[in-house]
Amino acid sequence: MSKSSSSITLDRFDLAILHILQQDNATPQRVIGEAVNLSAPAVQRRIRRMEEAGIIQANVAIIDPARVGQLITIVVEVELISETAELIDAAKREFAAVPEVQQCYYVTGEADFVLVVVVPTMTAYEALTRRLFFGNSNVKRFRTSVAMDRVKAGLAVPLPA
Amino acid sequence: MSKSSSSITLDRFDLAILHILQQDNATPQRVIGEAVNLSAPAVQRRIRRMEEAGIIQANVAIIDPARVGQLITIVVEVELISETAELIDAAKREFAAVPEVQQCYYVTGEADFVLVVVVPTMTAYEALTRRLFFGNSNVKRFRTSVAMDRVKAGLAVPLPA
DNA sequence: GTCTGAATGCAAGATTTTTTCGTGCGAACG
DNA sequence: CGTTCGCACGAAAAAATCTTGCATTCAGAC
Structure with a gap:
């Protein structure tokens, strides 16, 4: 649980990735990559960066x-x-x-x-x-x-x- | 997005799994299995059943x-x-x-x-x-x-x- | 006692995630 | 003006995870 919380800037790739993860974070990185025109590792690195920065606060299942x-x-x-x-x-x-x-x-x-x-x-x-x-x-x-x-x-x- | 929504009963295994997924749905099934005393495939089957039943409504990233x-x-x-x-x-x-x-x-x-x-x-x-x-x-x-x-x-x- | 259905564990196979490595681009510097 | 450094990228390999098939076990019905 590291809380670096360093202020990083988000470009349109990051926002597009967040948009997808916000709806379904089980989406394979490869699929995300195709959607935003990036390779899977690039997507992975951006996700990890945003998690470390605290922009992505958690990954959870929503229960009825x-x-x-x-x-x-x-x-x-x-x-x-x-x-x-x-x-x-x-x-x-x-x-x-x-x-x-x-x-x-x-x-x-x-x-x-x-x-x-x-x-x-x-x-x-x-x-x-x-x-x-x-x-x-x-x-x-x-x-x-x-x-x-x-x-x-x-x-x-x-x-x- | 299938919405079978059949009413199934949850035992204490299911509840324990939900408890974990509700906090972090990126937890590997093997780890969940160890926590609740089940094999990874058993965990996987239960999760899928709960997703199909609509008990787990979504898997999402929480954004600040x-x-x-x-x-x-x-x-x-x-x-x-x-x-x-x-x-x-x-x-x-x-x-x-x-x-x-x-x-x-x-x-x-x-x-x-x-x-x-x-x-x-x-x-x-x-x-x-x-x-x-x-x-x-x-x-x-x-x-x-x-x-x-x-x-x-x-x-x-x-x-x- | 036997049968049936449901759930399990194990192991193999498929998929995904993660790491490694080499490349290209732009800014800072000599 | 050329060099170097930092940074992000893509491709490919390695590691981990997810998924499926199959035999087994157990509880309840007959």
């Missing part, structure tokens, strides 16, 4: 939550009482550490945090709120929105032309 | 948005004027079709939709709102929360023990 018993997706807005840097950081760490919290954003506006939570049942969600929100004296209030439909769920980034 | 010029992540709540099934469906299709919309949930509560949007600049976001919200006569109002920190962003699903 409903098929593994996680039937409910919930969006929660959390508002804190006190907003000191330390308390914010503490909240960040706490939220991030919870497996059921798929995503956590620290945001401007009325709420301080927006969480996307995945749980098997509403009972499990209730237990989570008890632990995470009622159990945290710095949480002023939270607003729950249950997802009736996960219309679109991905992490694909729109890439510049 | 900031490193490809998409500097701003925004959470938007959208409230519609009229909530007929048709208008809801139309909105779903419209939102889902936009590349900048990374995620879209149709939710209960005050808002009807929650979107996670990724854009390079606030100017680009403004243009998007104009096109998507002001340009849609069925949008009553929308509330923008700009992410100051993407504390946690993934699609990993908490798997049952």
Whole structure:
């Protein structure tokens, strides 16, 4: 897990490669090479460079939550009482550490945090709120929105032309 | 892209495999096999079965948005004027079709939709709102929360023990 | 007790990834 | 103005991985 994170510049080849990997990272490098007009080793080197630079953060399988018993997706807005840097950081760490919290954003506006939570049942969600929100004296209030439909769920980034 | 989607049952081997793939799908099957006490071919067959069943929906590379010029992540709540099934469906299709919309949930509560949007600049976001919200006569109002920190962003699903 | 279906491990074969090596191009330098 | 250095490339070989065929085992049905 090296985090060189050196700032490298991406040319149109890199962007084309990312575009493909973002949709299917099991695509053979040879096929990618044909698509972008490069040899397989060249593609390989660029991918490795982008991985080392942290541009490619991970290679993962996307799992359908409903098929593994996680039937409910919930969006929660959390508002804190006190907003000191330390308390914010503490909240960040706490939220991030919870497996059921798929995503956590620290945001401007009325709420301080927006969480996307995945749980098997509403009972499990209730237990989570008890632990995470009622159990945290710095949480002023939270607003729950249950997802009736996960219309679109991905992490694909729109890439510049 | 075959979508058999036949309902198969997952045993603890499958769950263990999913757990690994969800973190790193470039893990060699031999290594997975050692971790879960199965031979590499057995692992391979299980993975393929889960892919065909739609449990594994995709294999993708996760890209750091900031490193490809998409500097701003925004959470938007959208409230519609009229909530007929048709208008809801139309909105779903419209939102889902936009590349900048990374995620879209149709939710209960005050808002009807929650979107996670990724854009390079606030100017680009403004243009998007104009096109998507002001340009849609069925949008009553929308509330923008700009992410100051993407504390946690993934699609990993908490798997049952 | 025997049969059938499903899943396994092993081993061979096909494919892919990774390394090695030599070449070409552009910038820095003498 | 020529040389050298760094960098990325392609081709080919080497290593690793993935895939498939086949015999075996095990659980449940008959």
